[in-house]
Amino acid sequence: MFDGPEPIYVQIASWIRAQVLSGELGEEEQVMSTTQFATTFRINPATAAKAFSGLVEEGILYKRRGLGMFVAPGARQKLLADHRKRYFEEVLDPALAQAEILDIPVGDIVDHVLGRAPRSGARTVKKEK
Amino acid sequence: MSIPVTLEERGQLARHRSVRAAEKALMGGLLVTSGWFWGTVITTSIIIAAIQGRFGGLEGSTLQYTLGSARWYMFTMGLILAVAVLPLHIAAGGTRRSFVIGLVRTSALVGLLTGLLVAIVVPAERLIWGAIGWDWHFPQGLVPEGSFAVTVAGEALVIATYILAGAMLPAGYQRLGAWGGSLWIVPLVALVVFVDWCMHTGYIFGWEALANPGPGRTLLGLGGGVLAVAVAAFGVDRFYRDMPLRPTLG
Amino acid sequence: MSHYPFGARLDDVAVRYRASWRMTQQGTVTRETGGIALEGATCVFPAGAITGLLGRNGAGKTSMLGLLAGFRRPTAGTVHVGPEGYEQDPWENPAIVSGVQLVRESGDVMNEEKVGATLKQYAAQRPEWDADYAARLLDLFEVDPRKSPAALSRGKRSALGATIGLASRAPLTIFDEVYLGMDAPTRYAFYDELLKDYAEHPRTIILSSHLVEESERLFEHVVVVDRGRVLLAEPADDMRARGTSLTGSAAAVDRLAAGHRVLHRQELGPTVMVTIEGSLTEREEAEAADSGVQAGAVPLQDLFVHLTRTTTQKETER
DSSP states (O other): OOOSSSOHHHHHHHHHHHHHHHTSSOTTOBOOOHHHHHHHHTOOHHHHHHHHHHHHHHTSEEEETTTEEEEOTTHHHHHHHHHHHHIIIIIIHHHHHHHHHTTOOHHHHHHHHHTOOOSSSOOOHHHHO | OOHHHHHHHHHHHHHHHHHHHHHHHHHHHHHHHHHHHHHHHHHHHHHHHHHHHHHOOSOSOSHHHHHHHHHHHHHHHHHHHHHHHHHHHHHTTOOHHHHHHHHHHHHHHHHHHHHHHHHHHHHHHHHHHHHHTOOOOOOOSSSTTOOHHHHHHHHHHHHHHHHHHHHHHHHHHHHHHHHHHHHTHHHHHHHHHHHHHHHTOHHHHTTSOOOSOSHHHHHHHHHHHHHHHHHHHHHHHHHHTTOOOOSSOO | OOOOOEEEEEEEEEEEEOOEEEEOTTSOEEEEOOEEEEEEEEEEEOTTSEEEEEOOTTSSHHHHHHHHTTSSOOSEEEEEEEETTOOBOOTTOHHHHTTEEEEOTTOOSOTTSOHHHHHHHHHHHOTTOOHHHHHHHHHHTTOOTTSOGGGSOHHHHHHHHHHHHHHHOOSEEEEESTTTTOOHHHHHHHHHHHHHHHHHSOOEEEEEESOOTTTGGGOSEEEEEETTEEEEEEEHHHHHTTEEEEEEEHHHHHHHHTTSOEEEEEEETTEEEEEEESOOOHHHHHHHHHTTOEEEEOOHHHHHHHHHHHHHHHHHHO
């Protein structure tokens, strides 16, 4: 767990965001404590705390004194909006840029997305599968 | 509670516990040594007495011969304990100072215990010898034929000096090197010979007749013994108070 | 007793050993060679953090730790240990040394007596000692308290050292290469216990190690020593940010690496992997993405190896 190239606290934050997005962690639900994080994943508790404080700043988590960290109300909506926006920037834009390099007409892409047969002879990703 | 107060309390508590821990650790070793001491003294005394009864030859108390040599056990144990106890004492959060205080106190205590036993065993031997009908005389000590208080005090000073002198030996090697460390035995032996001489005991001077006994001679002897212990305690303190623990220990 | 984690600070510290002789517990006299263990060492071990003290064998780690525990005095410079803002010289200072537990590789134990006797000795002096916890740890590490340390295997002796350090609950607890001889499951059990106990009883912990890989995630702070000098002392994340690995076609990678100090270069057929000092600028990152070069973090272990290797090479070149 958390073996990626980014700093561990970044990976922990992404993991919690993903859990909130998928609904595994509901709003107002308590998040694992830094201690639980530390012992479960064999990391320094300060690393987990750093991830938490970042998420608190983002408004994903909030702290209840003496109780721990909880998922903020509206966190999922916030993440959905954020990830939707980023989907276009980070996923779709590079794919379209690649398509342009490969001379794939926009029409083919639209057809592919809509599940229709390609109008021109250019190969599509779907055919390769 | 503010932090400095706590640190001060911490220091006081630590000082107290550290001295007590050193005493306990050293006492354990020294009580084992005392076992050897008395085991050897009693066994050899019985053997000598048996030979004496069978063949004659030696005269008077057998303890006058055996007590003096058994003292070297104390010297050796002082040496062993200093090497064995100090690293653990420091590693467990003690100071050299508390170790030295513990060592001096324990030496004095073991000295007193030994003195008490000597003051009991010597008259006991006299009674047994009387019962068997043997001639008994004990030419050692500051008072002819022994005095309880003086025997206890004298023996206590002698034993404490032996233990502390032994404890100074390993420090000498670290300070003075292999040759210096070996030569360092000479002043240590001189110190224990001095305390034996002061008390008019020990196997070196034991068989000498007591010359001009009296209160003045007794006081002078005890004073010499106190001086010997003081010198030994000062030496131990000087040697151990800035002794570093090397990264590797055997 | 209320207790505060102890921090530690070294200022321009040197430790030079004179050649000397010493009597061992076996009664033999051996000669110790002299030499420089530390020179101009300045660093901080922050209170309340787990710090990794990294260095190759003989780099000066053990000498540095001996200073913090009051085992020895520096030849030059000053050492301060204590609660934040109240640091004092630990030498012969009962308030400080009673709160510093250094577990040495050699193990300060009564070799010929039962393990229980050694633990009693620590319990008698350590204000924060937890005897129940010590018993639980011996159980966990499968160390028989009725055996003597001399009768234990290397790994079990190390586990005994780990037990002493953890159960001391000392405001500054130091483990000097404590894992030596432990098998992997025991090492991980030790790391888990360390983290659990650290979370429940906050204190300062220093772990000295030259096997960085499996323990690097435990560190909040790192101090790297090499040949008696402090190479760096900083948060572990800062050290991780000191290097970036670039993987891709030789031409593209070399173009990107041109403005940086290259720590390591490895050819994997047509692709190369280069570790550079520092991180890429935003423009370089974009360039890397465009030219198909993958930029990644460098594990502390690799960075440590690179850092200590390059200084070694420089020393020999001089």
